[in-house]
Amino acid sequence: xxxxxxxxxxxxxxxxxxxxxxxxxxxxxxxxxxxxxxxxxxxxxxxxxxxxxxxxxxxxxxxxxxxxxxxxxxxxxxxxxxxxxxxxxxxxxxxxxxxxxxxxxxxxxxxxxxxxxxxxxxxxxxxxxxxxxxxxxxxxxxxxxxxxxxxxxxxxxxxxxxxxxxxxxxxxxxxxxxxxxxxxxxxxxxxxxxxxxxxxxxxxxxxxxxxxxxxxxxxxxxxxxxxxxxxxxxxxxxxxxxxxxxxxxxxxxxxxxxxxxxxxxxxxxxxxxxxxxxxxxxxxxxxxxxxxxxxxxxxxxxxxxxxxxxxxxxxxxxxxxxxxxxxxxx
Amino acid sequence: xxxxxxxxxxxxxxxxxxxxxxxxxxxxxxxxxxxxxxxxxxxxxxxxxxxxxxxxxxxxxxxxxxxxxxxxxxxxxxxxxxxxxxxxxxxxxxxxxxxxxxxxxxxxxxxxxxxxxxxxxxxxxxxxxxxxxxxxxxxxxxxxxxxxxxxxxxxxxxxxxxxxxxxxxxxxxxxxxxxxxxxxxxxxxxxxxxxxxxxxxxxxxxxxxxxxxxxxxxxxxxxxxxxxxxxxxxxxxxxxxxxxxxxxxxxxx
Numbered sequence: 020x021x022x023x024x025x026x027x028x029x030x031x032x033x034x035x036x037x038x039x040x041x042x043x044x045x046x047x048x049x050x051x052x053x054x055x056x057x058x059x060x061x062x063x064x065x066x067x068x069x070x071x072x073x074x075x076x077x078x079x080x081x082x083x084x085x086x087x088x089x090x091x092x093x094x095x096x097x098x099x100x101x102x103x104x105x106x107x108x109x110x111x112x113x114x115x116x117x118x119x120x121x122x123x124x125x126x127x128x129x130x131x132x133x134x135x136x137x138x139x140x141x142x143x144x145x146x147x148x149x150x151x152x153x154x155x156x157x158x159x160x161x162x163x164x165x166x167x168x169x170x171x172x173x174x175x176x177x178x179x180x181x182x183x184x185x186x187x188x189x190x191x192x193x194x195x196x197x198x199x200x201x202x203x204x205x206x207x208x209x210x211x212x213x214x215x216x217x218x219x220x221x222x223x224x225x226x227x228x229x230x231x232x233x234x235x236x237x238x239x240x241x242x243x244x245x246x247x248x249x250x251x252x253x254x255x256x257x258x259x260x261x262x263x264x265x266x267x268x269x270x271x272x273x274x275x276x277x278x279x280x281x282x283x284x285x286x287x288x289x290x291x292x293x294x295x296x297x298x299x300x301x302x303x304x305x306x307x308x309x310x311x312x313x314x315x316x317x318x319x320x321x322x323x324x325x326x327x328x329x330x331x332x333x334x335x336x337x338x339x340x341x342x343x344x345x346x347x348x349x
Numbered sequence: 350x351x352x353x354x355x356x357x358x359x360x361x362x363x364x365x366x367x368x369x370x371x372x373x374x375x376x377x378x379x380x381x382x383x384x385x386x387x388x389x390x391x392x393x394x395x396x397x398x399x400x401x402x403x404x405x406x407x408x409x410x411x412x413x414x415x416x417x418x419x420x421x422x423x424x425x426x427x428x429x430x431x432x433x434x435x436x437x438x439x440x441x442x443x444x445x446x447x448x449x450x451x452x453x454x455x456x457x458x459x460x461x462x463x464x465x466x467x468x469x470x471x472x473x474x475x476x477x478x479x480x481x482x483x484x485x486x487x488x489x490x491x492x493x494x495x496x497x498x499x500x501x502x503x504x505x506x507x508x509x510x511x512x513x514x515x516x517x518x519x520x521x522x523x524x525x526x527x528x529x530x531x532x533x534x535x536x537x538x539x540x541x542x543x544x545x546x547x548x549x550x551x552x553x554x555x556x557x558x559x560x561x562x563x564x565x566x567x568x569x570x571x572x573x574x575x576x577x578x579x580x581x582x583x584x585x586x587x588x589x590x591x592x593x594x595x596x597x598x599x600x601x602x
Contacts, residue, residue, distance in 0.1 A: 195472040197456075197465055200449075204457045207446035214406060214444075215519055216432035216461030 025188060028273065032184045039173045047176050048244075053277070053284045054183045055240045059257075060264035060276035061190060062233035067262065068271030069194055070226050071206030073129050075258045076117060076136035080231045082143060082253030084110035084238035089156040089248045090149070099162055099243075106239050107232065113139070114231020121223040136258055144250040155249025162243040179240050186236060191273055193229070202226055203271075267308050269315030278316045357420045359384040359523050359553040360405070365414035367400050374400040375411070376577035382523075382570070384419075388555045389564045391588075392574035393597060398557045399441060401574070402525050405555075406438045407431040419522065433462050437521030441528045441557075443508040451495050451503070451511060455483040458518035486518035490544055506537035513544065523553035530560055542567065565589070573597070 038050050059081055066072040084106035091097040091105055120131040143150045150156070162169045162178070169175050193199055201222050204212050209219045242248055251257075260283060261276075268279030282304065291297040312319040360382040367375040375397040382388045390398050404411045405418075407428030416424045423431050446454045456473055459482045460466040473479075487493045490510040495503065503511065509529060516524055529545060530538045542563040548554060558564040565571070565585040573581040573588065575597045581588060588594055 192472075193469050195474075196469045197460055197471075197473040197476065198467060198469045200453060200457060200473045201460070201466050203449060203453075204446050207448040208444055210408070211440075211444045211446060211515070212457070212461075213428045214408075214432055214438050215458050215515065216429045217457075217466065218427070218429050222466075 025191060028187055028191065029184070031274065032180060032187075036177070036180055039176055044172055047172050049284060049288050051172075051176055051179050051244050052288070053280045054179050055237050055244065056261065056264065056284060057277035057280035058183050058186060058240070059234055059237040060261045060268070060280055061187070061273070062230045062237065063258075063261045064265040064270055064272075064276050065190070065194070065202075065226060065230040065233070067265055068275075069199060069206065070202040070223055072121065072124075072223065072227075073262065074120075074132045074227075074230070075129055075255065075262065076120075076132035076139075077230070077234045077261050078253050078255065078257035079117070079136045079139035080110040080114055080234035081238040081241065081257065082139060082248070082250075083113045084235035085242040085245075085248045085252055086143060086150060086156070088239055088242045089159045092159055093156050098164075099160075100164060103239055106242075107235050110235025110238060111228060111232045114228045114235075117231065118224045118227040121220060121227050132258075133255065136253070136255055140250055140253040140255065143253045151249070153250065155247055155252075157247040159242055159246040159248070161246070175244060179244065182236070182240060186233065187273060190233070194273075198222070198225075263305060265315075267305065267315055269317030269319075272315075272317045275315050275317045282316075357384075358382060358417070359386065359419060360555065361415075361417040362405070363415045363417075365401070365404055365411045365416060367397075367404055367409070368412045373577055375404060377414070378574070378577070378579055380572060380579065380582070382553060382555060384522075384553055385550050386553055387567050387569045388553075389568035389571050389585075390555065390557045390574060391559070391561075391564055391571065395576075396574040397577040398574055399527055400577075402438065402527055402555075402557065406436055406525055429461075432519065435520070435522030436525065437516035437519050437523070438525040439509075439512040439516050439527055439529060441531055443505065443512045445500055445508050445511050445515065447500050450497060450499050451487070451492065452483060452497060454500060454511060454515060455486055455518050458486070458515040459483060461519050482518055482520070486514045489517055489548075490514040491540065506533050506541075509533060509537075509541060510544070513541070517548075521552065523555065524548070526554065526556040526558075528557050528559060530558065530563055538563065 035050065039047050059077060063074055063077050066074050087109040088102045088106040091102040092099065097105070117132070117135050120128055120135065123131050144152060162175065169178065201217060205217070205219050205222060212219060264279030264283055265276045266279065267282055268277065269275030283301065286297050286301050286304070290300065294300065308315065358381045360380070362378055362380040365375060365378045366373065378401060390401070392398055403409055405416055407423070407426060410425060414424070415422060418431070418434055418436060421434060423434065446457065456476070456479055459479045465476065484493070487496060490513050492507060492510050492514060495507065500508065500511065513526070513529060526545065530541050533541060538560065545554065545556070546567055556567070565588070568585045571581070571583060571585055571588045572579055573594050580597065581591050581594050583591070
C-alpha cells in the first residue's frame with residue numbers, strides 16, 4: 020500500500036487533472052508545459068538536491084530525445100512506438116558520455132556541463148542539413164499507436180499527467196532507497212564516504228545517467244506537445260531555467276521543482292502578456308528567493324509549519340490529555 | 350581476499366615514505382602491529398602521524414614502501430577497497446555526514462561494505478538487519494538516545510563519538526583513530542577514552558593521541574614519530590624514560 024507521501028502526490032495529480040474541466044486551452048497548454056519542464060527540473064534536482072552537483076547541461080538530453088523523435092518521425096516516417104524508445108535511448112546515451120563530468124567538482128563541474136551543453140546546442144544550430152538549423156524540424160505528427168491518434172490537447176494533457184505521475188512515484192522510490200541515501204551522504208562528505216567503502220565516482224555516474232534519462236523522457240513528452248523543435252530547446256537558457264525552478268521550489272524535494280515550474284512558467288507565459296518587464300520580475304523573484312527563502316517555497320512552508328508547531332507545543336504544555344482507554348472488545 | 354592466519358601481523362609497514370614535492374612527510378617508516386594490539390602513535394606537531402594514517406587508510410598512496418594488512422598488500426589499493434578489507438578510521442576533525450540524521454549516518458556506514466548500497470527499489474528504512482548493527486554501534490559509543498536526531502544538532506563531542514560509531518558500524522578488523530579526544534572537554538575526554546578502552550579485543554586499534562594520560566593508559570605499544578621518522582618503539586613504561594623522546598618533547602635542557 021502506498022503511504023502518506025505517495026498519496027499526497029496522487030492527490031495533487033488528481034487536483035491537476037481537474038484543470039481541463041474549468042479552464043480553457045491556454046491554461047491546459049500552460050499546465051502541460053509546467054509539468055514537462057517541472058519533470059526536467061526534477062531530473063536536474065536528483066543531482067542538485069541529492070548528490071550536490073549543479074548541472075547546466077540538461078537541456079542537451081531534453082533536446083537530444085526531442086530531436087531524435089522529430090527526425091525519425093518526420094524524415095524517416097518511423098512510427099511512434101519505435102521513435103520514442105529511440106529518443107530515450109539517444110538521450111540516455113548522451114548522458115552516458117557526458118557522465119564523465121562527475122570526475123570534476125564544484126565550479127569545474129558547472130563549467131564542464133555548460134561546455135557540454137553548448138556542444139549539443141552548436142550541433143543543432145550549425146548542422147543544418149540534418150537538424151534543420153535555425154528552423155528546426157516542423158510538422159511532427161500527433162502521437163499515434165497504429166490507427167489510434169491523440170489529436171486533442173486535453174487528451175494529451177492526461178497522457179503527460181500520467182507519465183509525469185508515474186515518473187514522480189518512481190523518483191520518490193529512488194530517493195528513499197539506499198542508493199538515494201548514498202547520494203546525500205556523498206553530498207555531505209565524500210572523504211567520509213570513501214573511508215566507509217564507497218566509490219563516489221560510480222554512484223555519481225549512475226545518478227547522472229538516471230537524471231539524463233529523466234530529462235530525455237521530458238524531451239519526448241515535449242516534442243509531442245510542441246510538435247516542432249528548434250535549437251532554442253537545446254539552449255543554455257533552458258538548462259538554467261530548470262535549475263532555477265528547482266531552487267525556487269525547493270531542492271531535495273519532489274513537489275519543489277514543479278512549484279518552481281509553476282512560478283516561472285506563469286511569469287513567462289501569462290504575466291508577459293500584459294507586463295513587458297516580466298524578465299526583470301523573474302530576476303527579482305529569484306533574488307528574493309535566494310535572500311529570504313534559500314530552501315525555496317517548500318522550505319519556507321516547512322519552516323513556517325515548524326514554527327507554528329513549536330508555538331502550539333509551548334501553549335499546550337500545561338494540560339496534556341490522559342491517554343484514551345482501549346475500548347473493550349464486544 | 351581475506352587471507353591471513355592467526356599469527357600474522359595485523360599491520361606491517363616496510364619502508365613507507367611519503368613525499369610532497371621536496372617535503373618528506375613520512376620517512377622510511379617500518380612498523381608491525383599484532384592483531385588485537387592497542388598501539389599508540391605519538392609525536393610533536395608535523396611529525397607525520399596523520400600523513401602516515403592517510404597512507405595506511407588509502408587517502409593517498411605512499412611514495413614508496415609497502416603496507417600489508419593481514420597479509421594482503423594494500424599499498425596500491427583504493428581507499429574503498431581498503432575499507433572493504435576491514436580498515437576503519439576516524440578523523441582528527443570530526444568527519445560525519447552533517448546534513449543527515451544519526452541513524453542515516455550509521456545506515457550508510459553499515460552499507461559501505463554491502464552490495465545493497467546499490468538498491469534502488471526499496472526504502473533504506475526497511476532494511477531490517479541493518480538496524481541491529483546500527484543499534485550496536487550506537488550503544489558502544491553511548492549515543493543511543495540520539496538515534497533519530499539530525500547530526501547538525503549534535504555537540505562537537507557527540508560528533509566525535511558518532512565518527513567512532515561510523516568506523517565501528519562497518520565492522521572493521523582494525524581501527525585507526527586520529528586524535529579521538531582532540532578538542533573535547535575533560536568530561537568528554539573521559540567518556541571517549543573509556544569507550545575506546547571497552548572496544549572488543551579482537552579489533553586492532555591504532556591511535557594517534559596527544560593526551561599522554563589517555564595515550565599511555567590505553568597503549569600496549571607506543572611508537573614515537575619525529576620529523577617523519579620512527580625514533581622510538583616500545584612499551585608505555587619505556588617511553589617515559591627514553592632520553593631521545595624526552596628531548597623531542599621537552600627539549601634538551
